[in-house]
Amino acid sequence: MTLLKSPAVRVGISISIATGLYGISFGALSVSSGLDFFQTMALSLLLFSGGSQFAFIGVVAGGGSGIAAMSAATLLGMRNGIYGMQLNALLRPSGWRKYVAAHITIDESTATSTGQTDPDEQQRGFWTAGIGIYILWNIFTAVGALAGSALGDPKQWGLDGAAVAAFLGLLWPRLKGREPVAIAAVCALATVLTVPLVPSGVPILIAAVVAAVIGWFSHGRSDEGMEPDVDPYAERHHHHVHSHPRHEATAPGQKTAPEEGAR
Amino acid sequence: MSLWIWLLVSCLLGFLWKLTGYFVPASLLRNPRMSRIAGTMTIGLLASLTIVNTVATGQSVTLDARVGALGAAAVALWLRAPFLVVVLAGAGAAAGLRLMGWN
Numbered sequence: 410m411t412l413l414k415s416p417a418v419r420v421g422i423s424i425s426i427a428t429g430l431y432g433i434s435f436g437a438l439s440v441s442s443g444l445d446f447f448q449t450m451a452l453s454l455l456l457f458s459g460g461s462q463f464a465f466i467g468v469v470a471g472g473g474s475g476i477a478a479m480s481a482a483t484l485l486g487m488r489n490g491i492y493g494m495q496l497n498a499l500l501r502p503s504g505w506r507k508y509v510a511a512h513i514t515i516d517e518s519t520a521t522s523t524g525q526t527d528p529d530e531q532q533r534g535f536w537t538a539g540i541g542i543y544i545l546w547n548i549f550t551a552v553g554a555l556a557g558s559a560l561g562d563p564k565q566w567g568l569d570g571a572a573v574a575a576f577l578g579l580l581w582p583r584l585k586g587r588e589p590v591a592i593a594a595v596c597a598l599a600t601v602l603t604v605p606l607v608p609s610g611v612p613i614l615i616a617a618v619v620a621a622v623i624g625w626f627s628h629g630r631s632d633e634g635m636e637p638d639v640d641p642y643a644e645r646h647h648h649h650v651h652s653h654p655r656h657e658a659t660a661p662g663q664k665t666a667p668e669e670g671a672r
Numbered sequence: 673m674s675l676w677i678w679l680l681v682s683c684l685l686g687f688l689w690k691l692t693g694y695f696v697p698a699s700l701l702r703n704p705r706m707s708r709i710a711g712t713m714t715i716g717l718l719a720s721l722t723i724v725n726t727v728a729t730g731q732s733v734t735l736d737a738r739v740g741a742l743g744a745a746a747v748a749l750w751l752r753a754p755f756l757v758v759v760l761a762g763a764g765a766a767a768g769l770r771l772m773g774w775n
Binding site for chain 1: 689715717721759770
C-alpha cells in the first residue's frame with residue numbers, strides 16, 4: 410500500500426481513470442464513423458495514441474481515404490517521438506522494457522512522468538499512467554464500440570470537456586513565472602490561427618516547432634518550469650516528496666540513474 | 673479491405689515514431705539547450721493540445737460547451753483541486769451547458 414502514497418502513482422491512477430473513460434467516446438465515435446468493432450479495437454490496442462486514433466476515424470468519418478487517415482494519424486503521432494526522447498533520458502529503460510515503454514509513450518504518461526522531480530517517482534508515474542491507461546482505454550473502447558448508439562452522443566456526457574480539463578490540468582503546474590505563460594499563450598495562439606489552414610493534427614506540430622524555436626533562442630532562468638523535470642505536486646505533497654532525495658533544477662542527463670524496474 | 677491495410681500501416685508508423693525517440697542518443701538531451709527546448713516544447717504541446725481540444729472541430733474553430741469546460745477546469749485548478757476533480761469539473765460543465773442548450 411506504500412505505492413498508493415506515492416503522488417506520482419496517485420496522479421497516474423487518476424489520469425488512467427479519466428483518460429480510460431474517454432475510451433468510451435472513442436469506441437462509440439469509431440463505429441459511428443464506419444469502422445467495425447475489430448478495426449476500432451486494433452486502433453486502441455496497436456496505435457494507442459488518442460489524438461492519432463481520433464484523427465484516423467475523423468478523416469474516415471469525413472469521407473477521407475485510408476491513406477489520408479493514415480497521414481493524419483502519423484503526423485499527429487510524431488510528437489510521441491519527442492516524448493520518447495525525453496522519457497529515454499529520464500527513465501533509461503533497457504532491453505525489452507524499451508519497446509514496452511515506447512508503446513505506452515503518450516501525452517498522459519509523459520506528462521505524469523515529467524511532472525515529477527524524483528527519479529523513482531518519474532518511473533512510477535510513467536508506468537502507472539502508461540499501463541493503467543492502456544488497460545482502461547482498451548476496455549472502455551470495447552464498451553463504447555459495443556454500446557455504440559445505445560449510449561447516445563458521448564458529448565452529452567461531457568467527455569470532450571473532460572479531455573480539455575485533463576490537458577489544462579497537465580499544463581497548469583508548468584505555468585510558474587512569466588515566461589512559461591508567454592510560451593503557452595503564443596503556442597495556443599499559433600494553434601488557433603493554424604487550425605483552419607492545415608489538416609487536423611498539424612497545428613499541434615506547428616506549436617511544438619514554435620516552442621522549440623523559443624527554447625533555442627531564449628536564455629531565461631532554468632527554474633521557472635522550463636525544465637522537463639518540474640515538480641507540480643510539491644505544494645500538495647510536501648511530506649511525500651521530501652521523503653525522497655530531491656534533484657531540483659538539474660537537467661535530466663545529470664540525474665542519478667533511476668533504479669531498474671522501480672515499479 | 674484497403675482500410676485495414678492503412679489502419680495497420682498507421683499502427684506500425686505510430687509505434688516507429690515512439691520507438692525512434694528511445695534510440696536518439698541521451699547525450700543529445702544532456703546539452704542544456706536541448707534540455708531547455710524539451711521543456712519549452714512540453715509547454716507548447718500541452719497548450720496546443722488544450723486549445724485544439726477546446727475550439728477545434730475538424731478544421732474549423734468553434735466556440736461551444738467545451739469553452740465552459742476549460743473555464744470550469746481553470747477555476748478548479750485555481751482552487752487547487754485534485755486532478756480527478758478538475759477532469760470531472762470539465763466534464764460536468766460541458767454536459768451541463770449542453771443540457772441548457774448551448775452546444
